[in-house]
Amino acid sequence: MTTTTVEPTVAKGRPPVTLSSKKRRKGSITLTVLTSLMALYALVPLAWLLINSTKTQDGLFSSFGLWFDDGPFALFSNIADTFTYDDGIFTRWLGNTLLYVVAGAGGATFLAVLAGYGLAKFDFVGKKAVFAIVIGAVAVPPTALAVPTFLMFSKMGLTNTPWAVIIPSLISPFGLYLMWTFAAQAIPTEMLEAARVDGASEFRTFFRLSVPLLAPGIVTTLLFTMVATMNNYFLPLIMLKDPDWYPLTVGLNAWNAQAATAGGEAVFNLVITGSLVTIVLLLGAFLLLQRYWQSGLAAGAVKE
């Protein structure tokens, strides 16, 4: 795996930039090899998942983990089975996950963008208090909040409904921090003053002028809240009883645990393929939007 990936990049080499110093530092083979070890560490488990998603349940037990099975190439039948097993509940979980991600991460990003902008661009009564409260609360581990939130929500009759997962996902302190630092430097205060002189309302200014400038920061926040929402396991685990409302994470673990229960069918091939499908979706979003979140994160780091 290392050789195939290193070769093409070696061939390309560095573009000759003459502007800089006279003696351009050359690439280091040793450094590249050492970093390749880290890349290998990152990739091997993913390769294991990909290879084993091509095996049948029997093939998993009879073949070497990091190589293909002699038996049938089962990737496509595994994918088909994943989506149809147990009356297609996986599709339902996928839909739930999308709902939680769109509503949760979308809502969290929206609130963080508004609040981050407000904190960065207005000087107002109570700003220091907002800062102190948010920073203080961030130190409280979210999972420590989950149990009391569950008890509260069960009194309010919200448990076992999608709201129980969506509402707590709406707050992302990290997203707020990111948007705050980003808005502080991406939006010229002069522009806002000029818009006010022209009589534009604050919201009109925000949506017409500021949002486009905030785009890289918004995409970054969206991706991090998406990961957080998709990663969420503890919250839906305690909030939801009905498998029909499970997100993928809780559902996949239920399939995995099924083998250990009396009379439960072992469907490890489906757990593996389902995991692969889950990862591919998220990775796809990350790679597609790479350019935006990297520039957004870089800008977020300037402030530190």
Added chain:
Amino acid sequence: MAVPQLAAPPAVSPGGVRRKRRSYRAWQFVGPFMIVFALVFLAPIAYSIYLSLYRNRLIGGNAFVGLDNYRQALEDSQFWSAVGRVGLFLVVQVPIMLFLALLVALALDSGRLYGKSFFRVTIFLPYAVPAVVAALMWGFIYGSQFGLVGNLNDSLGWSLPDPLKPSLILASIGNIVTWEFIGYNMLIFYSALQVVPKSLYESAAIDGAGQFRIIRSIKLPAIRGALVIATIFSIIGSFQLFNEPAILRNLAPNAITTYFTPNFYAYSLTFSGQQFNYSAAVAVVMAVITMIVAYVVQLRGTKELG
């Protein structure tokens, strides 16, 4: 907040009134966040503290017991063994993970790496894998049934120890967490390194400073803020360890107890034991410990800066 030439304030109004009008405008933006924040952060914290002061008795129902639950928690050996376990995890896993992440970030930043963007994306990839999926996947790899460890032992005649046995389970979980978060921390460090003015390196090189000297004297001090932030996030993450042990428990029910981590303990108390009040006290104690440790790290991190 410099006043630009063109856009002078529209009217000469007394500062106080203007500030109040501004406040109203600002709260239109900050308000929605704070309302939801109050519902999902402040209310549960308050409710938790309230619950922790009561106890449900067979006779007499719900009674105010003051700090009894806290007293119980402080004497609870299961709770402290859980705290000790995440403490050990924190002391061993976090430095290894952050050190590796820093090495990769420095390698990326050195400009001497072939295929830089390939490495940046590849090493970041695991972060995009949900923790549950990562734990399931590594669980399979560790497993004795069709896991890689068993495979290697069978086909190469090795005798690798079972990663799921009680003495190794914490290290195995540490490996999963390290795998998940190296890329994320690397990206934080790398982003911070990118902002350091390159001219500093050039003048240091002219003064005869070697690569390691530049790293020690310029790069590391420059990204101290990022190092402190990453350390605090990692501390919070370690103290609330739950997903990985909860999922590996299917494979290793004997190695992972119901009080394996403080979080897992609070979960078991609530959902298996129905001890809501005591569980709330455990959660509060844990939150306080986390805050103290995070605060001390922050204080030390910023003090050395000055």
